[in-house]
Amino acid sequence: MAxxxxxxxxxxxxxRKRASLRTALKRKSTAAFLMTLPLILLILLLVIYPAFYSLxxxxxxxxxxxxxxxxxxxxxxxxxxxxxxxxxxxxxxITAVVFKxxxxxxxAHFVHNIPxxxxxxxxxxxxxxxxxxxxxxxxAWLWLFDPxxxxxxxxxxxxxxxxxxxxxxxGWARFSVILVNIxxxxxxxxxxxxxxxxxxxxxxxxxxxxxxxxxxxxxxxxTLPMMRNIIAITTLFSLIVTFANFDIVRILTAGGPLDRTxxxxxxxxxxxxxxxxxxxxxxxxxxxxxxxxxAAVFILRDINKRxxxx
Amino acid sequence: MADxxxxxxxxxxxxxxxxxxxxLDIADxxxxxxxxxxxxxxxxxxxxxxxxxxxxxxxxxxxGDVVNDVPPKDRDIAMVFQNYALYPHMTVAENMSxxxxxxxxxxxxxxTRIDEAARMLDIVELVDRKPKQLSGGQRQRVAxxxxxxxxxxxxxxxxxxxxxxxxxxVQMRIEIKKVHQKVRTTTVYVTHDQVEAMTLADRVVxxxxxxxxxxxxxxxxxxxxxxxxxxxxxxxxxxxxxxxRLEESGGKLHVRITDRLAFPLPPARAARYQGVSRTDKLxxxxxxxxxxxxxxxxxxxxxxxxxxxxxxxPMGMETLIYFALEGTQVCGRVNPNAGAQDGAPxxxxxxxxxxxxxxxxxxxxx
Amino acid sequence: MTSTVVIDKAAPTRPVxxxxxxxxxxxxxxxxxxxxxxxxxxxxxxxxxxxxxSLKTSAEISAATNPWWVYHPTLxxxxxxxxSNQFLTFFRNSAxxxxxxxxxxxxxxxxxxxxxxxxxxxxxxxxATGVFLTYLIPETLLFLPLFKMFVAFGxxxxxxxINKWYVLLVIYPTLTVPxxxxxMIGYFASxxxxxxxxAIIDGASWFQTLTRIxxxxxxxxxxxxxxxAFTVSWAQFLYPLVFTTSTxxxxxxxxIVTTLIKGDVFAWGQIMTGALLGAAPPLIIxxxxxxxxxxxxxxxxxxx
Numbered sequence: 001m002a003x004x005x006x007x008x009x010x011x012x013x014x015x016r017k018r019a020s021l022r023t024a025l026k027r028k029s030t031a032a033f034l035m036t037l038p039l040i041l042l043i044l045l046l047v048i049y050p051a052f053y054s055l056x057x058x059x060x061x062x063x064x065x066x067x068x069x070x071x072x073x074x075x076x077x078x079x080x081x082x083x084x085x086x087x088x089x090x091x092x093x094i095t096a097v098v099f100k101x102x103x104x105x106x107x108a109h110f111v112h113n114i115p116x117x118x119x120x121x122x123x124x125x126x127x128x129x130x131x132x133x134x135x136x137x138x139x140a141w142l143w144l145f146d147p148x149x150x151x152x153x154x155x156x157x158x159x160x161x162x163x164x165x166x167x168x169x170x171g172w173a174r175f176s177v178i179l180v181n182i183x184x185x186x187x188x189x190x191x192x193x194x195x196x197x198x199x200x201x202x203x204x205x206x207x208x209x210x211x212x213x214x215x216x217x218x219x220x221x222x223t224l225p226m227m228r229n230i231i232a233i234t235t236l237f238s239l240i241v242t243f244a245n246f247d248i249v250r251i252l253t254a255g256g257p258l259d260r261t262x263x264x265x266x267x268x269x270x271x272x273x274x275x276x277x278x279x280x281x282x283x284x285x286x287x288x289x290x291x292x293x294x295a296a297v298f299i300l301r302d303i304n305k306r307x308x309x310x
Numbered sequence: 311m312a313d314x315x316x317x318x319x320x321x322x323x324x325x326x327x328x329x330x331x332x333x334l335d336i337a338d339x340x341x342x343x344x345x346x347x348x349x350x351x352x353x354x355x356x357x358x359x360x361x362x363x364x365x366x367x368x369x370x371x372x373x374g375d376v377v378n379d380v381p382p383k384d385r386d387i388a389m390v391f392q393n394y395a396l397y398p399h400m401t402v403a404e405n406m407s408x409x410x411x412x413x414x415x416x417x418x419x420x421x422t423r424i425d426e427a428a429r430m431l432d433i434v435e436l437v438d439r440k441p442k443q444l445s446g447g448q449r450q451r452v453a454x455x456x457x458x459x460x461x462x463x464x465x466x467x468x469x470x471x472x473x474x475x476x477x478x479x480v481q482m483r484i485e486i487k488k489v490h491q492k493v494r495t496t497t498v499y500v501t502h503d504q505v506e507a508m509t510l511a512d513r514v515v516x517x518x519x520x521x522x523x524x525x526x527x528x529x530x531x532x533x534x535x536x537x538x539x540x541x542x543x544x545x546x547x548x549x550x551x552x553x554x555r556l557e558e559s560g561g562k563l564h565v566r567i568t569d570r571l572a573f574p575l576p577p578a579r580a581a582r583y584q585g586v587s588r589t590d591k592l593x594x595x596x597x598x599x600x601x602x603x604x605x606x607x608x609x610x611x612x613x614x615x616x617x618x619x620x621x622x623x624p625m626g627m628e629t630l631i632y633f634a635l636e637g638t639q640v641c642g643r644v645n646p647n648a649g650a651q652d653g654a655p656x657x658x659x660x661x662x663x664x665x666x667x668x669x670x671x672x673x674x675x676x
Numbered sequence: 677m678t679s680t681v682v683i684d685k686a687a688p689t690r691p692v693x694x695x696x697x698x699x700x701x702x703x704x705x706x707x708x709x710x711x712x713x714x715x716x717x718x719x720x721x722x723x724x725x726x727x728x729x730s731l732k733t734s735a736e737i738s739a740a741t742n743p744w745w746v747y748h749p750t751l752x753x754x755x756x757x758x759x760s761n762q763f764l765t766f767f768r769n770s771a772x773x774x775x776x777x778x779x780x781x782x783x784x785x786x787x788x789x790x791x792x793x794x795x796x797x798x799x800x801x802x803x804a805t806g807v808f809l810t811y812l813i814p815e816t817l818l819f820l821p822l823f824k825m826f827v828a829f830g831x832x833x834x835x836x837x838i839n840k841w842y843v844l845l846v847i848y849p850t851l852t853v854p855x856x857x858x859x860m861i862g863y864f865a866s867x868x869x870x871x872x873x874x875a876i877i878d879g880a881s882w883f884q885t886l887t888r889i890x891x892x893x894x895x896x897x898x899x900x901x902x903x904x905a906f907t908v909s910w911a912q913f914l915y916p917l918v919f920t921t922s923t924x925x926x927x928x929x930x931x932i933v934t935t936l937i938k939g940d941v942f943a944w945g946q947i948m949t950g951a952l953l954g955a956a957p958p959l960i961i962x963x964x965x966x967x968x969x970x971x972x973x974x975x976x977x978x979x980x
Binding site (some may be wrong): 057123237 | 705708711715716718722725738742743744784790791795798803805806808809810812814815818819820824825854882911913914917918929930933937944948952954958962963973974
Binding site (some may be wrong): 381382383387388389392395396398399408409412456460 | 889
């Protein structure tokens with residue numbers, strides 16, 4: 001009763017008596033609209049419009065003067081590189097997200113396990129990869145992976161392992177970009193899980209312990225169900241940004257060797273900006289939409305569900 | 311200071327009527343308590359007086375002026391909220407002076423008013439603290455202080471004590487009464503706690519389902535409830551309602567409860583109920599204190615009977631007893647020395663001079 | 677008397693049990709620290725290696741010595757970069773862009789969040805959801821149409837925004853505003869309704885309620901949002917790479933990648949130094965405002 005918004009109750013009524021109040025309400029509604037207007041304009045002009053504009057662009061030829069319908073897509077389907085990009089994008093996103101989620105979960109448990117006094121310090125150190133701008137940290141990895149001066153290879157040589165072509169060979173290059181992405185993204189999972197672990201009431205663990213649950217059963221029957229929501233939403237978030245990754249691949253391999261590590265984003269950049277074929281580049285980047293849409297639907301469902309519960 | 315008048319005030323949320331046309335006259339200096347179960351419309355009524363909700367129909371007047379379309383800040387009212395609603399980033403003094411500062415009162419004036427209110431509420435040493443550093447009772451005092459410094463025409467309280475523990479609640483209740491005795495500001499106070507209503511109010515307004523059931527002083531409501539709702543809502547333990555009917559036997563009017571149990575009515579009551587149909591289904595309303603242990607020399611209108619007790623609850627100064635009459639559980643209050651024991655029979659007395667007779671269908675007190 | 681006997685009997689068994697439990701606990705702790713150290717090494721090796729390399733001369737970098745050790749530490753890389761006009765221009769551009777974007781973001785999202793959290797109006801619920809969805813759209817989907825739009829805008833009006841650092845002031849808010857609005861809605865919505873009602877009764881206008889009650893009360897959220905907007909603007913790589921090309925218009929990440937990396941291989945000392953300096957502002961903010969930083973990070977998914 002108390003939380004019903006005032007302005008919703010502008011019940012239509014006849015008579016001049018209400019007039020001033022109704023104008024006041026209208027004024028407030030107008031003020032609210034004006035306060036959100038910059039936001040609305042920003043979203044309409046710089047997000048919604050370009051999104052649809054890119055649909056339009058994808059139907060044009062390279063010089064953007066002729067409508068060619070689905071010509072760009074037909075062209076893409078015939079190119080081997082396109083299918084490589086699809087394959088690599090899926091491998092990259094799925095592998096990286098799975099490992100980020102796993103490592104984040106494990107590390108969060110270890111941090112949660114140690115005395116509260118020291119947690120801050122460890123959490124602080126472990127989140128550093130997420131804080132450094134990825135373009136900057138990837139440069140460090142690039143240098144660590146350097147073909148002739150790789151500091152990793154120096155260590156490996158110490159235990160008698162041959163030098164590894166970190167970014168020079170398809171398999172290793174794919175491994176490297178995924179490794180850097182895991183390094184960058186796992187801390188995010190860790191911090192989300194840690195926040196969620198802290199919100200599980202201790203009584204639940206105590207009750208489980210009294211019921212005779214061992215360590216593993218406590219995780220399986222108490223921790224995981226309590227964290228299910230946060231795991232789902234973090235994974236979906238991460239799936240989107242990982243699938244759309246640009247910085248790491250661009251700096252580490254620039255798509256090479258032989259386009260084997262290109263993602264949709266880096267290939268679209270190569271074609272659209274470096275190759276000057278904006279319509280074809282736009283067509284490539286549009287292939288990110290389905291996965292985005294699926295993830296967005298799941299996230300929205302979760303948010304609506306939580307909204308209804310509260 | 312001013313009187314407050316509500317004329318046929320209606321509040322609809324979409325199609326749901328929360329308040330269904332209430333009339334209420336609150337005199338200057340009066341302390342009126344709106345009481346009722348949750349969802350009865352009492353809070354909505356208060357918020358309409360405050361101007362936090364617009365009214366769907368009717369008029370609200372403060373000090374003789376219709377304020378239907380006047381925004382809250384121009385109604386010259388102050389409100390104390392259930393969760394205190396203190397501004398967490400301001401000190402106690404800043405909290406109390408916020409309204410005055412917005413109205414650009416001179417600094418010296420603000421200071422005098424804060425000092426005065428702080429002294430009245432005994433929070434002088436707290437004025438530089440933040441709300442977080444205060445206990446529940448202290449926050450409550452600050453919230454009242456914020457209302458007092460404004461020196462408004464009307465104080466509005468929205469269940470201000472319901473977040474406090476039982477002991478503190480009693481203490482703050484007395485505090486509120488003291489403040490009202492000092493400042494004499496017209497006060498409208500909302501609560502769901504009938505004890506608060508009884509102890510604080512000059513007049514109590516009992517509300518139910520968006521309507522006013524009865525308006526009266528605490529004693530009027532207690533002794534002469536107008537409806538079954540009021541009778542059952544006011545008083546603890548609640549009034550007993552025993553199904554019964556009236557019958558004529560031996561030239562006297564009796565209230566018959568079971569085949570074997572009927573009480574003759576005392577003359578005053580008999581005269582009052584003479585016109586009631588003998589076939590109507592009725593309820594005999596009896597407060598627990600009017601069902602006691604039998605005395606050897608009963609007064610007129612006090613009738614003895616036997617009952618087998620189900621449960622007894624010794625309270626110290628009295629013992630509550632529970633027994634069944636025709637399937638209805640009945641509560642009585644007996645002397646702790648009367649020998650009441652679980653499962654044991656006891657001779658009881660019922661004081662019919664204080665009985666109520668209600669129509670079972672309409673709930674009206676006859 | 678009996679009670680003492682019972683305690684005496686229990687005494688020998690209890691310490692044993694306690695000891696075994698605490699031994700389990702100790703081992704669990706040791707394993708935790710062991711693995712945490714392992715993960716911390718994994719997390720900190722790249723930044724540490726940046727520091728190591730940044731302290732080396734080109735000669736030492738190209739020498740076949742242990743790359744994990746600095747034999748002749750020098751600050752020459754730092755001196756060189758911090759006296760180079762080009763690098764300072766990158767830094768200035770980055771700083772200007774980030775500060776302006778933070779300001780613009782707050783000016784747009786705080787009033788919008790207030791309106792969406794408190795002053796419900798037609799379509800406000802849809803708009804709140806829309807804001808969140810916008811946050812999910814990655815920049816890699818929009819850079820081509822946006823680039824084309826700004827080219828067309830230049831052709832149409834004669835105002836050439838491409839290859840000017842301030843074009844980023846128009847584009848970055850698409851990355852910062854939705855998220856900041858979203859978390860500010862969460863913070864504002866968590867303020868009890870009675871607080872604004874108390875303010876209304878105290879005579880505050882809607883604007884005063886926002887500036888004198890909501891903003892101070894939601895200050896932690898505001899700080900978290902500011903940090904988010906700053907770090908996102910500072911770290912953004914794709915948009916400046918697409919929209920700016922002249923060296924005097926570049927921001928730090930793009931400047932380092934495009935100008936330093938092309939030179940001779942042994943500029944690695946400078947590259948690492950530049951990368952480190954580029955990472956410094958977010959790291960410093962993180963070091964001092966870690967709790968706000970983390971609050972902003974977790975707010976996006978846990979609020980709402």
